[in-house]
Amino acid sequence: MTRARSVLGWDIGGVNTKAVRVRLTNGATPELESAAVPYEIQHDLAALADTLRLLAQRLGPAEGWAHAVTMTAELSQAFRTKREGVGAVLDGVLAAFPSDPVRVFTVDGRFVDPDEARVIPLAVAASNWVATAAVAARLAPDAILIDIGTTSTDIVPIVAGRVAARGRTDPARLSTGELVYTGAVRTPLEAIVREVPLWGGRATVAAEAFATIGDAHIWLGSLAAEDYTAPTSDRRPVTREGAGERLARVVCGDRDMLDDVAIDGIARAAVAAQTEQVVNGLRRVREAHPQLSTAIVTGLGEFIAAEAAGRADLDVVSLASHWGSAARVAPAAAVGWLLAEELGNTE
Numbered sequence: 191m192t193r194a195r196s197v198l199g200w201d202i203g204g205v206n207t208k209a210v211r212v213r214l215t216n217g218a219t220p221e222l223e224s225a226a227v228p229y230e231i232q233h234d235l236a237a238l239a240d241t242l243r244l245l246a247q248r249l250g251p252a253e254g255w256a257h258a259v260t261m262t263a264e265l266s267q268a269f270r271t272k273r274e275g276v277g278a279v280l281d282g283v284l285a286a287f288p289s290d291p292v293r294v295f296t297v298d299g300r301f302v303d304p305d306e307a308r309v310i311p312l313a314v315a316a317s318n319w320v321a322t323a324a325v326a327a328r329l330a331p332d333a334i335l336i337d338i339g340t341t342s343t344d345i346v347p348i349v350a351g352r353v354a355a356r357g358r359t360d361p362a363r364l365s366t367g368e369l370v371y372t373g374a375v376r377t378p379l380e381a382i383v384r385e386v387p388l389w390g391g392r393a394t395v396a397a398e399a400f401a402t403i404g405d406a407h408i409w410l411g412s413l414a415a416e417d418y419t420a421p422t423s424d425r426r427p428v429t430r431e432g433a434g435e436r437l438a439r440v441v442c443g444d445r446d447m448l449d450d451v452a453i454d455g456i457a458r459a460a461v462a463a464q465t466e467q468v469v470n471g472l473r474r475v476r477e478a479h480p481q482l483s484t485a486i487v488t489g490l491g492e493f494i495a496a497e498a499a500g501r502a503d504l505d506v507v508s509l510a511s512h513w514g515s516a517a518r519v520a521p522a523a524a525v526g527w528l529l530a531e532e533l534g535n536t537e
Contacts, residue, residue: 199526338491367474
């Protein structure tokens with residue numbers, strides 16, 4: 191493979207695409223520079239190559255860099271099968287960087303070329319959590335990684351410095367608690383909570399996609415507006431006032447009917463229920479690994495992960511305290527880091 195000055199790590203999702211430029215240094219942690227953009231692949235598949243090129247340009251003149259690729263976009267409804275999705279993502283990467291070396295990460299921790307990746311689509315689909323856990327293990331060789339993004343939560347056991355997950359595909363990981371489909375922004379409120387406090391009693395919620403958990407986090411001040419990287423349910427702006435309006439609709443009300451106290455109750459109930467979902471996943475993982483007492487938390491929803499880890503009586507290590515802002519896009523940083531080490535690229 192052609193030697194490259196830097197490595198770009200990619201985590202290509204169905205609704206967000208992330209990139210990290212990785213440059214090895216003499217220190218334990220390489221230089222990490224990250225960029226991300228919301229991009230829903232099912233609405234404009236043809237824009238994938240341009241999206242990738244634009245992200246690469248934000249991180250510097252990129253010609254000749256090696257690319258380490260992981261993806262979750264294959265689950266998008268743009269594709270009928272994961273095989274089709276993996277192929278489409280690889281087509282986009284190769285169209286964006288036709289002259290650059292491209293390597294694709296697998297769930298067993300290997301890098302393969304794009305041709306081989308097309309033959310083993312389930313081995314490269316949703317392998318991003320393996321990369322993050324493999325590198326995070328260097329901070330705590332016996333721990334549970336909790337990575338919460340906009341959409342989902344990875345709960346990955348690490349034992350003796352190695353990834354010890356029982357599941358490898360998304361369905362298998364959902365079956366073990368290692369994947370919990372709840373995130374910091376996009377999860378519909380009715381997928382988290384069935385009823386909420388209202389006017390001294392309880393009200394069931396409307397299953398009408400009126401609000402997402404991001405609205406609850408915006409209302410309570412735990413999520414910044416710029417981190418709400420998805421369209422709101424009503425397509426109105428991401429503001430606390432707008433979040434309150436959307437939360438009121440969860441009980442078929444509006445802000446003329448519900449005051450701040452009522453909205454606060456709805457938001458807190460939703461956040462508590464989401465945290466409990468993550469705690470339940472942790473409990474299932476710890477049943478298989480009761481000796482693990484440390485959680486490494488990361489992602490846009492690190493604040494949720496830290497709360498859940500505390501409730502599960504785990505000591506908390508923040509990946510951001512070691513990786514900086516790149517921890518928010520940890521899979522892209524990790525996969526780039528692993529390939530940079532494999533290639534031995536230094537500057």
